[in-house]
Amino acid sequence: MKAIGIKLFLPVLVLLVAGNQYYTSKNHNLTKWKGGGFGMYSEMHFGARDIWVQADSGFYSIFSGSENYKYRWYANKARIHPNSDAMNKLADCIKTDQQLNEIRLQVWEVIFDAENFSLTRNRLLDDVY
């Protein structure tokens, strides 16, 4: 029994983690590059995802400008897995820092059309926090 347990433990663990990662990426926008599903190089890197902020100061990409560098940790987490928890944390961080009551966040990803070499963007999420 112990020998079977030793033999099965690792493959079952790998399959469970990969299954969970695939489910989350399929249904909740987790990038395939992260989370233990071995999906690297199967889709565009999460660096092609961008988060735009609409606040009193204007509409801007959170990854642009040195003044936004302080949000980078939460912003990176949010573009890897833009779930409500990550988006709320990013929104709270910006609102607290800029003393705002409300902001709007949009998550976009780049789409590449290989036939005519064109790049467009697709909105993954748009919400007010």
Place this chain on the structure above:
Amino acid sequence: MFIEQIKVKLNSFLTKTYYEQVCLLLFAFLVASLTKSNFSFHFISVPILVIAISSLFVEFNLAKNKVFWCAALLLMLMTLIEDWTIPANHDYLLIYFIIAILLSTSKNGELSDRRISYHTMCLFALTFLLAGFQKLLSPQFMDGSFLSFAFHTDNFNSFILNKIPFLSQEFQENETILKELLSTDPNLGKIAVLGYQLKESQPIFKYVSWGVVGIEFFVGIFAFIKMKSHMFLWLVLVFLVAIFFVRPEGFICVMLILAWPHLPKKNRALQYVFLLAIVSILSLIIMNNAYR
């Protein structure tokens, strides 16, 4: 004379059990890789690292030093517990590998060898199969657009193609086009077109994508059936080194170490070439010429 001396030294490594060899190789990779990683600092990480390093002074034989492997595992698990979506897939692979080391410990050397052989075979095969499945289920990979995008925007060419001045300039221009698109308001619906285009290339990238998936499934399935085949191991070596030249990633080294316990003891040529590839990749990681 000099080569003979190297051979004698190498033979002292090659005559150890597979389990001891794998422990040493993985230890070398952990040292090269983890010192390049960005661990988020928290109060538990430092004591764990202190324990891991101290354990080496007490028992340097890595095959016997469970404290070191447990500490290394805990250290990596800390980042997972903090947020499981942040660590890369190869960090997960390292965690599985350390678990395989711990599951293979035994006072009986032969049993340890058998266990490490089984666990590394499972990990090796599952990694390829899961990578194949992820690509097969990804429309943007199967229609060739991912590889086309990566090629045209210099994601894959850092080692070879962008050393050609003309191509380097063209790739840079495409990167600029991409950056300009990313800096404009996405709600405007702007469409950008790449400047440098390899005309009529979509079918080529599509067939290459299918080929990649086919090879990954072949390697994964064959590993389950006949991992110890000399021909298969040579092909695995060539395939992995070819991937490394396209994209110098440290996980290639981990895959080579996973294949290590399956190298036939008597085939020294294969062992030397594998060892050379492993050591070369480790050196490139340390010198920041390969990703960890």
